[in-house]
Amino acid sequence: MRAQSRPVISMRGIKKRFGGVVALDGVDLDAFAGEVLAIVGDNGAGKSTLIKILTGVYQPTEGHVELDGKRFVMADHSDAISNGIDAVYQNLAIADHLTPAQNLFLGSELTRRFLGLEVLDNARMETEAKEVLRSRLGVELRDMKVPTESLSGGQRQAVAIARAVRHKDLRVLVMDEPTAALGPQETARTLDLIKSLRDQGLAVIVISHSLDDVFEVSDRIHIQRRGTCAGVVNTADVSVEDVLGLITGAKAAAA
Numbered sequence: 001m002r003a004q005s006r007p008v009i010s011m012r013g014i015k016k017r018f019g020g021v022v023a024l025d026g027v028d029l030d031a032f033a034g035e036v037l038a039i040v041g042d043n044g045a046g047k048s049t050l051i052k053i054l055t056g057v058y059q060p061t062e063g064h065v066e067l068d069g070k071r072f073v074m075a076d077h078s079d080a081i082s083n084g085i086d087a088v089y090q091n092l093a094i095a096d097h098l099t100p101a102q103n104l105f106l107g108s109e110l111t112r113r114f115l116g117l118e119v120l121d122n123a124r125m126e127t128e129a130k131e132v133l134r135s136r137l138g139v140e141l142r143d144m145k146v147p148t149e150s151l152s153g154g155q156r157q158a159v160a161i162a163r164a165v166r167h168k169d170l171r172v173l174v175m176d177e178p179t180a181a182l183g184p185q186e187t188a189r190t191l192d193l194i195k196s197l198r199d200q201g202l203a204v205i206v207i208s209h210s211l212d213d214v215f216e217v218s219d220r221i222h223i224q225r226r227g228t229c230a231g232v233v234n235t236a237d238v239s240v241e242d243v244l245g246l247i248t249g250a251k252a253a254a255a
């Protein structure tokens with residue numbers, strides 16, 4: 001559960017319009033260190049728009065984001081990353097032809113000098129990638145020299161997560177449908193990875209359509225409905241039926 005009383009990151013009164021379409025209408029959100037916050041809702045409820053604002057991809061039409069209680073403006077996603085906020089999206093954004101280590105350091109490759117030239121330091125990247133996977137995620141790949149496309153779905157997911165947690169100043173990790181297209185065993189392993197990151201003190205935000213996964217891994221659940229927050233509940237205090245009622249509107253937001 002949460003390790004502090006003040007949220008690491010907050011959203012206040014977030015509105016987002018795309019032309020005449022209101023995607024979000026006055027949404028508040030809090031994420032705490034040492035907890036998993038799940039965001040659920042039907043398609044079109046505003047989940048994706050909400051996390052894209054949280055990670056600097058979109059700018060809100062109204063409202064603001066706070067980091068450690070202070071207003072925080074992100075010009076783009078790189079601003080979010082430099083302030084300890086990152087995301088692992090459903091498509092993973094992995095270069096399949098590269099090795100796991102090359103994917104971990106994609107865009108920030110390590111180099112060394114050789115005969116007066118700057119060349120990639122593949123050995124160091126492989127060593128550091130192994131250490132991140134082992135120490136942060138408890139994952140050991142049999143072969144670090146194979147193309148990432150040859151890995152299983154769960155292993156590819158681990159590589160994508162490791163790329164985010166490689167940055168030691170990471171504080172907030174957003175995960176979009178982390179178990180989509182995974183089998184039961186790899187889903188269980190991925191949920192264990194999420195719990196491990198929470199236990200390491202990260203604020204983990206998980207967007208998922210699987211309420212079974214949500215109830216397995218989350219501490220709190222933020223329910224989106226038609227662009228608004230229909231309620232925020234402690235997972236231990238509610239049932240799947242309660243959450244479904246908030247998603248569909250069968251239960252009032254006060255529930």
